[in-house]
Amino acid sequence: MNSEPAASADPGLFDKVVNLCKRRGFVYPSAEIYGGFRSTYDYGPLGVLLLRNVKDAWWRSMVQLRHDVVGLDAAILSPPAVWEASGHLKNFTDPLVDCRNCRERFRLDKLDDPHTCPNCGKHDTFTEARQFNLMFKTYAGPVEGKGAEVYLRPETAQGMFINFKNVLETSRKRPPFGIAQVGKSFRNEITPGNFVFRTREFEQMEMEYFVPPDEAEKWYQYWCQERLDWYRSLGMPDDRLRLRPHDADELSHYSSGTSDVEFLFPWGWDELEGIANRGDYDLTAHAKASGERLEYFDQAANERYVPHVIEPAAGATRTAMAFLMAAYDEEEVEREGTGKGESRVVLRFHPRIAPYKVAVLPLSKKVELQAPAREVLSLVQPHWMADYDETQAIGRRYRRQDELGTPLCVTVDFDTLDDRAVTVRDRDSMAQERVPIDGLVDYLRPRLDGE
């Protein structure tokens, strides 16, 4: 039995991470110079790297390292017919209530107590719930009105279903096989919030895995385990991750099983990803509405069937924030070379997730260090994203890289001019090692690209 105490939510972590995101250039409030645009965010120089690394790590594990999954990048704008057939026009709604006292709006299914307004504290002041459709509607072309209506996709998944036939005919894949996509989705959320956890514009990483009907349960179990392992393999601690099977009353009408991968956020357990056994619901609905046959003909068995679908659907932006929260740490350390104690903030990212993998730091701004430092930078850059920083005392620069989560710093000093070696400093242990410039890339590779 695991004797480790289970982790508990840390409410203070939320503000620390949000502040760090702004201060270090991970995430900025959108349109800030115009007073901001509620619950919308821009990813800064560090955030864009983090987000890209999360998406790349997903793609690597879901597409690159497999033989049975291919990629897709479908359009964001789509005609009403898609959403009519998928059921989104009718059913993609959340129950909206207004408080008659303070006029705040809430999503009824997310309230802790459906009788008490969390804003003003009054009881039984809510209006009847109205079903509010979450899709953003706009118009294609210069004339607004019926016939020109289009929707911004609220999920990437439908792109895979409506291209099922195209992919089947062009990719030489046969069930079990998957189609994966990473991209933006849009939902007119009633209550966006918790920083980038719930926003109206966000990124998803979704895969539809098409299987023979009698193998659906087996593959559902397989993907639940596979997806949970993915987060673990990238350094998310076991005690802040869990797989939670949905109760029967939570399941969509077409799903015979759904489990969420949940992370222990500062406000408690919440969803990172849902893995659903969707049966043949989607392909059947699109076949019916479009008149196309969305089936697979198994020549060996001489049988035709509609594949069942297992869908692991994750949020990229939400997951990037979870990696940030999991990585955040504070500790008391001795400042290098001073013997003095100080506290440091360190993001203990897995190297695959860390925005910068390496920072090249000339010990001082002196001109003679510039040529070797630039040489080291250009040796490293073709392989890894690297930062270059020559201002401030070296201790301050290490602290800055700790806060960015850079796994390794490479310092070029005056000895480098004689011995053509550099000091490599490890973010977590703060240990330093002297490494010849000529062997630097080989030294870094297993430390940054290892599993």
Ligand code: ATP
């Ligand atoms: P919820 O019930 O929280 O509204 P959901 O269960 O409808 O979400 P899915 O449709 O399963 O979410 O979407 C798959 C994933 O996409 C979610 O697990 C989440 O990581 C991400 N996601 C969904 N909505 C948002 C959003 N508004 N902002 C950020 N990420 C989101």
